[in-house]
Amino acid sequence: MVWKIAVRNLLQHKAKTVIIGTLVTIGIMLTLVGNSVIDSIISMISRSFIRNYTADILVTSSETMGAGVFGAQSDDMMGPPVVPLLKDYGRVLPLVRGLPGVASFTSQLSAYAMINLEAKGMDYGLFFGIDPADYFRTMDGARIVDGMGRRLEPGEDGIMLHRTVWKRIRDQRGVELKPGDPVQLNSFGNVGFKIREVPLVGVFEFDSANDRMFVPSFADVRTLRYLGGRHGGISEKVEVDASATAYLDASADAGIDSLFGNGSAQAAPAPALRTAPAADPFAILGKPGGRTAVPETEGSWNFVLIRMKEGADPGPAIESLNAAFDDLGLRARAQGWQMSASPDSFTYAGVQLLFNAFIVILACVSIIIIMNTLVASVMERTAEIGTMRALGAGKKLVFGMFVAETSVITAVFGALGIALGWAIVSLLGAAGIPTDNDALRFLGGGGILKPAVSTGPLVVSFILMAFIGLVSWVFPVLMALKVSPLRAITTE
Amino acid sequence: MKKTIIVLTGSFILAASAFAQAPDWNRTLGRIDEMGDFENGDFSAEITLVSQKPGEDDTVIQARYFRRDRDDKFVIVMLKPDVQRGQGYLSIGDDLWFYDPESRKFAFSSLKDSFQDSDAQNSDFSSSSLREDYSVESYADxxxxxxxxxxxxxxxxxxxVAVPKRKLWIRKDNLLVMKEEHYSLSGRLMRTIAIPKYQSVSGKFVPASMLIVDAIKVGERTQITFASPSVEKLPDSVFTKTYLERVNQ
Structure with a gap:
């Protein structure tokens, strides 16, 4: 009975029904299309991060918070990111080998180094130190630019430059590096300044990847270990007498001017020194071989990267690894791509949050407009409601009638919105959205975005539809229930 | 010794009377350069550099420093810590190379770069050339x-020039530079340097110690101490790349 009256009312007030319905349709359609596009972008980003940088699971050191493949923020805001060594690498590896659902895994070092172009200057970049034997089997996103060399071979010393780095060196430094050219890498680590010269083996690019500030290039792991000064924890404290730190101590709290005191004797020259005989410049280092050799720690790595078999959920594997690390007291942590791709991934999460906020605002605006239209409709139907009440219709019937009207509108036009949204997403998916403009490239571009309707956006659309249906009738119905039969009779 | 003191005192009095009034800056900068310029000989010393960074242990480096001002050259060879022993710098004019004895490679670097990740710049070890490189924009008493x-x-x-703009606090009575502020091209303060004490070496003046405070990285400071100064003539071969290779053999 109520539904019948509701449908009849809706058909009687066609204009209002169409206005409210159109708003519902547009709202639901926009939600579905927007969420589907964002969902597809996130999915594309996750694919490119997993294939290029992080794999499905990254095992890193638990000693530094937030250490992903690009390193954790250094305490020194201007310093390069910190990339902690995975000290329990040897004990982590058997656990990874025994993990069910693993397709392949590899190990990696990350380090920042300078490419020294002599008089042409320097370029600063991020390098992934790899063992090509298993790295490219696990991480399959890199492809060699046509005519620009080849991949690193197992056991070979050399680097593969990312096309962006190669192009930057060409455009900004005027040096066009070719495969086979020697490239000098410099690094300042905990064993001082290090130099290593290796050939450029190839220039590569990722099939699809975001344009981050430091795109990684590849180097053989020995080169990166050498540059990073992975010296197995040798730490030598050089003792000096108090005079060597006197100014540091004296000015620590009082400031630099305190070193001059009040007397004019300060900054005066000390009496002329009897100069010491010059040390023999050729004997200052003592006996040959006096320098401590810096042993390379063959097993030093920053990360273990794990790819899961197609369709395998990395979540349980991460949980199982972390439980094992905790049980064994290992200084290691397994994490998914989003944690491992920080801080980049936070940007994407931010974009998604922004879009979701936009959807919520859109839903609120839709509800307010629908409510206003319904309120106006109630005002116009005062006489009708009053008459119904005078003829014995109870509040329950009036309540039910309005709820039914809103439900019908939401269901019919919401379904229309979903259908239209689905059609638009399918059309976009068929046509493909090029992501070569700056904003989209930053997000994960380089390829063609093919949006598709997935469960998530569909669920969000249904939730929004239900929310509009449930909330938008409240105020109008309360108004309708306040209409008294007397007022209805006296209203023209 | 007595003779040296008399000569020094005489030169201070001369300098003080000459510059008591409004200074002729071209002459003054030239005089400051001369006071630290070993133009007729070589200079060598042992350097101790202690760097402090917030939250980190002090970094200590000891090195041997050789300078030949007439050819605008200097060489620095690391003595300690052991893992850096033998690493070295060779500067000739505006060019600077770093030598890594482990890889036996030289890297071209710049006088503008920081010295061993401290607050010192490679250019801090060059001889002074204020008159040639700078003009005085303003001054105050x-x-x-x-x-x-x-x-x-x-x-x-x-x-x-490694430092585009600098402010010097120059003692009027002896023209020694007590303090410096170094600014970037945009006018941003980069470093403050205090030289509370000089040592006189064969009539020339070199800092006994200096403190460098980084104005950008708050809390980072470096003290450099010059010990065992010598003006003995050094073999020409010291100021070559071959020397850095040979001293490590």
Whole structure:
């Protein structure tokens, strides 16, 4: 009975029904299309991060918070990111080998180094130190630019430059590096300044990847270990007498001017020194071989990267690894791509949050407009409601009638919105959205975005539809229930 | 010894009377350069550099420093810590190379770069060339630690100079530079350097110790101490790449 009256009312007030319905349709359609596009972008980003940088699971050191493949923020805001060594690498590896659902895994070092172009200057970049034997089997996103060399071979010393780095060196430094050219890498680590010269083996690019500030290039792991000064924890404290730190101590709290005191004797020259005989410049280092050799720690790595078999959920594997690390007291942590791709991934999460906020605002605006239209409709139907009440219709019937009207509108036009949204997403998916403009490239571009309707956006659309249906009738119905039969009779 | 003191005192009195009035800055900068320039000989010393960074242990480096001002050259060879032993710098004019004995490779570097990740710059080890590189933009009279000084702002004549703009606190009575502030091209304060004490070596003046405070990285400071100074002539071969290779053999 109520539904019948509701449908009849809706058909009687066609204009209002169409206005409210159109708003519902547009709202639901926009939600579905927007969420589907964002969902597809996130999915594309996750694919490119997993294939290029992080794999499905990254095992890193638990000693530094937030250490992903690009390193954790250094305490020194201007310093390069910190990339902690995975000290329990040897004990982590058997656990990874025994993990069910693993397709392949590899190990990696990350380090920042300078490419020294002599008089042409320097370029600063991020390098992934790899063992090509298993790295490219696990991480399959890199492809060699046509005519620009080849991949690193197992056991070979050399680097593969990312096309962006190669192009930057060409455009900004005027040096066009070719495969086979020697490239000098410099690094300042905990064993001082290090130099290593290796050939450029190839220039590569990722099939699809975001344009981050430091795109990684590849180097053989020995080169990166050498540059990073992975010296197995040798730490030598050089003792000096108090005079060597006197100014540091004296000015620590009082400031630099305190070193001059009040007397004019300060900054005066000390009496002329009897100069010491010059040390023999050729004997200052003592006996040959006096320098401590810096042993390379063959097993030093920053990360273990794990790819899961197609369709395998990395979540349980991460949980199982972390439980094992905790049980064994290992200084290691397994994490998914989003944690491992920080801080980049936070940007994407931010974009998604922004879009979701936009959807919520859109839903609120839709509800307010629908409510206003319904309120106006109630005002116009005062006489009708009053008459119904005078003829014995109870509040329950009036309540039910309005709820039914809103439900019908939401269901019919919401379904229309979903259908239209689905059609638009399918059309976009068929046509493909090029992501070569700056904003989209930053997000994960380089390829063609093919949006598709997935469960998530569909669920969000249904939730929004239900929310509009449930909330938008409240105020109008309360108004309708306040209409008294007397007022209805006296209203023209 | 007595003779040296008399000569020094005489030169201070001369300098003081000459510069008591408004200074002729071209002459003054030239005189400051001369006071630290071993133009007729070589200079060598042992350097101790202690760097402090917030939250980190002090970094200590000891090195041997050789300088030949007439050819605008210097060489620095690391002595300690052991893992850096034998690493070295060779500077000739505006060019600078770093040597890594482990890889036996040289890397071309710049005088503008920081020295061993400290607050010192490679250019801090070059001889002074204020008259050639700078002109005085402005100056004011003042006092620092009880001494009468000129605070002079110097701007580089050429963009290639390691420090584009610097402010010097110069003692009026002996023309020793007590303090410096180094600015970037945009006018941002980069470092402050204090040289509370000089040592006289064969009539020339070199800092006994200096403190460098980084104005950008708050809390980072470096003290450099010059010990065992010598003006004995050094073999020409010291100021070559071959020397850095040979000393490591």
């Amino acid at each position: 003042g006092k620092l630690g009880g001494a009468d000084i000129w605070a002079a702002v110097l701007v580089a004549k050429d963009k290639g």
